Amino acid sequence: MDLFDQISNDIKEAMKAKDKVKLETLRNVKKFFLEAKTAPGANDTLTDDAALKIMQKLVKQGKDSAAVYEQQGRADLAEAELAQVKVIEAYLPKQLSAEELEVRLKEIIARTGATSGKDMGKVMGVASKELAGLAEGRAISAKVKELLG
Missing domain, CATH: 1.10.1510.10 (Uncharacterised protein YqeY/AIM41, N-terminal domain)
Structure with missing residues (x-):
């Protein structure tokens, strides 16, 4: 259904x-x-x-x-x-916790080879697709900035 x-x-x-x-x-x-x-x-x-x-x-x-x-x-x-x-x-998939989000983003950053804030666009492109529905775009963006900053 x-x-x-x-x-x-x-x-x-x-x-x-x-x-x-x-x-x-x-x-x-x-x-x-x-x-x-x-x-x-x-x-x-x-x-x-x-x-x-x-x-x-x-x-x-x-x-x-x-x-x-x-x-x-x-x-x-x-x-x-x-x-x-x-x-x-109640109808949406379970959202990732802050810890789970950080782990997933670190994997994506390692995969894309990002090293600085200049690579944020590359990371966000992949992260937005993979984490769609699992985390808010704002939360993803803030965590990527933190990890690359």
């Missing part, structure tokens, strides 16, 4: 369970999936990779929104955003 079908089934389950947060979140995710499926050139298909990218983007936006709400003293809105982020994260 692909992610699109799984989300559709889980919407039904959330309705039955009367789980408002999960229902609202999954309906929003499905809306983005449908927009991607009907986009020009998509041929009414949505791969799991594309679906994961959409969900990762929604998680990042949710976390950013929650941070803004926190800064503005709106803990109630931040809490609501983070609750939705938690629902979406």
Whole structure:
């Protein structure tokens, strides 16, 4: 079962369970999936990779929104955003810990032969592909800078 079908089934389950947060979140995710499926050139298909990218983007936006709400003293809105982020994260692959990320990046740096900050682009190209979905781009970038700096 692909992610699109799984989300559709889980919407039904959330309705039955009367789980408002999960229902609202999954309906929003499905809306983005449908927009991607009907986009020009998509041929009414949505791969799991594309679906994961959409969900990762929604998680990042949710976390950013929650941070803004926190800064503005709106803990109630931040809490609501983070609750939705938690629902979406359940569908994403497990994120690497800081230690695991560092180990993987050291392997990539050794493989690419990078020695200084000038080689960051080379490392980031490989790391972004290999670690897609396993770590945020910001975290990867910061750790690469630290390791090459």
